[in-house]
Amino acid sequence: VSSELHVIDVGHGNCAVVTGNDWAMMVDAGASAAVIETVIHLGLTRLNSIVISHRDFDHARGLVQLLARESLEIGAVYIGADAAKNPSAPETANLLVALADAKRGGRCTVSRDLDNTFASTELSGGGVVVEVIAPTFATVMTGPTGRSPAGPKMTSNSVSAVLRVVLPDGLRILLPGDMDHVALKELIEAGVDLTADVLVFPHHGSLGTVPDERAFAADVMRAVNAATVLFSVGRAIKARPTADVLSGVLDVRPDVKIACTQLSSGCLGMGSDLPESPTQLGHLTALPAAGRSTCRACAGSITLRRPGMVGPVAAEHEKYLLATASTPMCRTLRPEVG
Numbered sequence: 570v571s572s573e574l575h576v577i578d579v580g581h582g583n584c585a586v587v588t589g590n591d592w593a594m595m596v597d598a599g600a601s602a603a604v605i606e607t608v609i610h611l612g613l614t615r616l617n618s619i620v621i622s623h624r625d626f627d628h629a630r631g632l633v634q635l636l637a638r639e640s641l642e643i644g645a646v647y648i649g650a651d652a653a654k655n656p657s658a659p660e661t662a663n664l665l666v667a668l669a670d671a672k673r674g675g676r677c678t679v680s681r682d683l684d685n686t687f688a689s690t691e692l693s694g695g696g697v698v699v700e701v702i703a704p705t706f707a708t709v710m711t712g713p714t715g716r717s718p719a720g721p722k723m724t725s726n727s728v729s730a731v732l733r734v735v736l737p738d739g740l741r742i743l744l745p746g747d748m749d750h751v752a753l754k755e756l757i758e759a760g761v762d763l764t765a766d767v768l769v770f771p772h773h774g775s776l777g778t779v780p781d782e783r784a785f786a787a788d789v790m791r792a793v794n795a796a797t798v799l800f801s802v803g804r805a806i807k808a809r810p811t812a813d814v815l816s817g818v819l820d821v822r823p824d825v826k827i828a829c830t831q832l833s834s835g836c837l838g839m840g841s842d843l844p845e846s847p848t849q850l851g852h853l854t855a856l857p858a859a860g861r862s863t864c865r866a867c868a869g870s871i872t873l874r875r876p877g878m879v880g881p882v883a884a885e886h887e888k889y890l891l892a893t894a895s896t897p898m899c900r901t902l903r904p905e906v907g
């Protein structure tokens with residue numbers, strides 16, 4: 570297995586798999602069969618670690634199925650405490666029971682201990698370096714519903730893990746989960762280096778709680794300065810990424826390469842016809858993708874290694890996008906285009 574990072578199309582949600590030399594890790598496990606299917610497709614018998622960036626179910630729901638899959642060895646699961654989650658709500662209770670059983674039975678270690686004091690050797694392996702940039706120690710020790718060191722009250726998103734993965738070929742990928750403006754403010758005020766070559770944009774390109782999405786997106790881009798920005802979105806009535814977020818991204822990097830896992834309703838309205846058969850989506854990688862059978866995929870599941878997005882082939886993805894989308898936002902909003 571070569572060293573790569575795969576951003577899996579799980580619909581609205583996140584899942585990334587990083588493979589190194591005799592080593593693999595997963596970052597987030599969204600709510601899709603594509604999570605387990607990816608483990609099978611890549612032939613993984615062991616995940617050295619699974620990091621759940623934060624406790625929202627579009628990042629955590631797939632963990633229950635991963636733990637239940639006995640043929641998959643798991644080294645360590647990192648998942649935080651969250652006072653905003655009702656422990657007696659059925660789905661949360663289910664997750665907590667699965668984790669407690671795994672911990673008690675020695676299935677894997679389960680740790681709430683993940684913050685920016687980690688040495689970069691802690692999560693790294695197989696030639697891949699994994700840095701923990703957030704949450705900060707003070708944020709973890711407070712948690713959602715508490716006050717951020719930057720001032721405002723924190724949600725589950727404010728405590729999201731922010732990881733930078735550096736592949737052996739040098740490609741740097743920032744996985745910020747659902748980092749919000751509260752978390753970003755804390756990191757920027759502390760002068761933290763957030764730069765990366767590829768960014769999986771936080772919170773699926775739409776932040777309902779951010780007062781000015783365009784300014785937030787521009788702040789993110791100034792801090793990360795990524796040449797490639799990916800959006801992990803499900804096709805839904807609410808267009809994600811929003812036009813404001815895309816505009817903020819393009820304000821800072823007009824030359825940025827953009828790809829979304831599924832086709833945004835901002836690029837093709839929900840009333841419009843999608844391709845009828847998955848065979849018309851020949852540009853997709855062979856990786857499992859939630860939007861393949863439903864033809865909702867745009868870039869689908871994406872493979873990253875130097876120099877950036879190597880699958881799907883950028884030219885093929887663009888050809889599909891231009892043939893399918895009536896208003897491809899990453900084109901129409903680009904300053905020099907329209």
Ligand SMILES: [Zn+2]
Nearest residue numbers: 625725726747
């Ligand atoms: Zn979230």
Ligand SMILES: [Zn+2]
Nearest residue numbers: 582627747772
């Ligand atoms: Zn999310």
